Amino acid sequence: MRALQQQTHTHFSTRKQWQHFTTTHIKHNRATVDHQQKPRQQHRAQAPSTSTAVTSDGSEPPKDTSVELAVPEGIAEPMSEEAVASEKQRQKKLWFAAVKPPMYTVSIIPILVSAAAAYAASGTLSLSKCLQLNLASILIIAWLNLSNDAFDADMNIDGNKPESVVNLTGNRNGVLATAWACFAVGVAWLWSLVTGPAVQGDSRIACLLGVAISLGYLYQGPPFRLSYKGLGEPLCFVAFGPLATCAFYLAQVARPGGAVAPDVSPAAVVGSVVVGITTSIILFCSHFHQIADDKAANKMSPLVRLGTANAVKVLQLALAAMYVLVGVSAVTGWLPAGCFGALCLAFPVVKDFLAFAEYNHTNPPVIRFLKLHGIKVHTAVGLALMAGFGLPQMLATSL
Secondary structure (H helix, E strand, O other): OHHHHHHHHHHOOOHHHHHHHHHHHHHHHHHHHHHHHHHHHHHHHHOOOOOOOOOOOOOOOOOOOOOOOOOOOOOOOOOOHHHHHHHHHHHHHHHHHHHOHHHHHHHHHHHHHHHHHHHHHHOOOOHHHHHHHHHHHHHHHHHHHHHHHHHHHHOOOOOOOOOOHHHHHOOHHHHHHHHHHHHHHHHHHHHHHHOOHHHOOOHHHHHHHHHHHHHHHHHHOOOOOHHHHOOHHHHHHHHHHHHHHHHHHHHHHOOOOOOOOOOOOHHHHHHHHHHHHHHHHHHHHOOHHHHHHHHHOOOOOHHHHHOHHHHHHHHHHHHHHHHHHHHHHHHHOOOOHHHHHHHHHOHHHHHHHHHHHHHHOOOHHHHOOHHHHHHHHHHHHHHHHHHHHHHHHHHHHHO
16 A cells, blocks of 8 residues: 555656546456455355354454545645536636626727717718727727736736636736737727728827827826826726717718818717716726725725715716716707607616615625626617617608
């Protein structure tokens, strides 16, 4: 037995090798014991029963000699099938949270809202350009998400964040390299769509998008890291709202061969402000459950400064201001009246979001899901604006 254990310690370095070794030797051992015990069992069947079984020579029968092999040091115990399945399910959930599919609405909604506003202004829409703008923008958001994980790893702020891509892969440099690859492809693709004759040579589009993307780096990238100074939400509002949404509007309202590049319509401006508000709300909500980690990393996020109770009030005021803005704009004619009506239909989603924040803001394990509710608000409001912009034009065209 001792020699067997020494052999296992000497020759096996992986769990699979150890499992194969132990399985083979235990089966062989059990087969040997069964073969040895068959004659003794037949002999006992013929002998009179006694309180203590003995063999023909008066000695006790041999006991079960099956051996439980000790697992060598450095090799983990084999996991049960249930444990393996549970771990696989856990990894899937972590990767879903790391990839953040719902977060890509922050790139899609500005383009769809601006496309609807452009359609309302011109009566035409290029679905191909709209789709390509979305795909290129998704690559830019992938750059933001991946580089944010890499830069946060440098600050040791994601130690309690198992869904961080860096924590999942253990490869900070690989994550950052992937981020910059997404950035290069996304910027090149956007450049091809927003420059040249296709947009009537309107240089404003590239300038607006260039500033918006630069703000994304200032938000998280060294040496700036403005998010650590509590400036993330203002940067997010400006970048995704007035800058990006208005740029996408110009890119989609322009027509090749047009004599004069169009201006940004008041409706597009109001729509961009609304998009900026809802996008910033998503970022704002991501801080509720990580106040302790932010404080430890000297990250002065809005939640660190305000506390959760005051932060809920900020959410209430921001959404109330959004409804007032859209209502006043509809009355003054800056927006189609349908925009405010559609936004009222989205109110149940907004109400549920605020109720969730108010009832759970002191419970970090629950309030961490507030960001998902914020994404629902962002999507519902964006779809409402699209309907308000697009439906009147569709009805006018069909009549």
